[in-house]
Amino acid sequence: MTTVEARLILGDCAKELKHLADDSIDLIFTSPPYADSRANSYGGIKPDQYVEWFLPISQELYRVLKPSGTFILNIKEKVVNGERHTYVIELILAMRKQGWLWTEEFIWHKKNAYPGKWPNRFRDAWERLLQFNKARKFRMFQEAVMVPMGDWAERRLRRLSQTDRIRDNSRVGSGFGKRVANWIGRQKAYPTNVLHLATETKNRNHSAVFPDDLPEWFIRLFTQEGDWVLDPFMGSGTTVRVAQRMGRNAIGIEILPEYYQLAKAIIPPLAHLPARQLSLLEETEPYESVEPE
Amino acid sequence: MTTVEARLILGDCAKELKHLADDSIDLIFTSPPYADSRANSYGGIKPDQYVEWFLPISQELYRVLKPSGTFILNIKEKVVNGERHTYVIELILAMRKQGWLWTEEFIWHKKNAYPGKWPNRFRDAWERLLQFNKARKFRMFQEAVMVPMGDWAERRLRRLSQTDRIRDNSRVGSGFGKRVANWIGRQKAYPTNVLHLATETKNRNHSAVFPDDLPEWFIRLFTQEGDWVLDPFMGSGTTVRVAQRMGRNAIGIEILPEYYQLAKAIIPPLAHLPARQLSLLEETEPYESVEPE
DNA sequence: GTTCCGCATGAATCGATAG
């Protein structure tokens, strides 16, 4: 049995990050509060001040990330006065001056975009997943996110997407073990930089801003078991919970006590997981929501 | 019969645009040569000089566009030295200083992206479609690009129930006068800012940078019959040909003689089209390739 | 056990109203 740790920290990440060691994190995956949102925690950062607010944090993130590590930043600019605001693209430019390499930009296509109708724009159905690195060579495990292809896979996936399927069962792999044999010899393809996922609107405990599949995909892609994952804007703890379930150590920082308590209640400080064995097979269980359409 | 004109111009658009009148174009749709590509035509613009090269052109485009018009710029930054280059986002910032409003950014999800494999990145399956405007109020015909909803796709699990169909049908039958509008409103949904299109359509020529559906969608959205469409980087003439087929006047500028001749051979200077009659119904015919999946 | 249907719920955006 392998033991992984989940360290939850209550506080402002701009300060709390300073307690973390240099070059200690393999993957940073986070979704910071968007401009004008979460006014009760970070004071509702104004769009014009967003870059200035974020830079000290990204500076610390740069310090704690391993040279081989990756920083995935989930963000989207809002509309201000009829225009897309420029704080996101300005942030990219500013972070590059800090030393970050803007390696890639993934697109999260939100299949269930927020409804609404306006005279001069359509619904916003995508968000950015900016990939930053410290070095041009970084760790990446592409095989871990390969997707099945072909007619057989389509039929298989369609069945998996039935509303009556047992999702959590396949997640852990307990009920999935027997079916895994079916994937042997099946054709798989590397994914693209466009991810198709729906947001979770179901009102479980607290609504997370992104579905489990999102951090899971990047954790698969950029880390192995035993690695360290950091989410400086933990929220209700989606990233940390998923990382722990996948056998990765995790650190989550959250400024709001109620969110911190929420995460604490869900995530045990230590988790014991069976040693990885069928690594490739188990890791390549079908991701219906990430599958290219 | 309505007559629409296609004006093809051989030359550098930076110069040729000066011959066009102020505030005369309803829609500019173009895909400029990407950095380092088409080295023999525009001298192979270096990524670091891309903004500087494009700004005089965008300045002229600003001049010729009607205040109610729209400029759609299809562009994607290339990878340089392991990083996404910043010339596109720098261009956005620079164009705003020229007076352009960065209204929206559409995503073109290329369903059949080029195959390939790299050690540290996946296939690039999307491009930006940057929308710029001169004013916050611009012409937009959202109904022209509505997509069917309900059971349009096999992938969709939730099908419109039989009772729902009957209910809708009866509702349609009970109405009078605006019957058609009601029916359309019930069966169709407004699209999002993510477009799903394949890169090539089978029955089209292979030299085009984008499929017909791409300019067609934006021409539908931002223009009406008889309007003027401009493509300052015409290439083989996809935009002009599509515009003409849709009953819009078009201007195409191309610097390379072989491309110019190619477009000239395909596109007649004048086209006669039947006058629009069943406007609503004809405009809302389903576009399979644009459908969300 | 299925399949089907009703319903609540979102990192949204605009325009009008109020301070």
Next chain:
DNA sequence: ACTATCGATTCATGCGGAA
């Protein structure tokens, strides 16, 4: 004039109860 709040608009998703 400029900012804060609020109602109206709209649709994919999954849960729970019903057939």
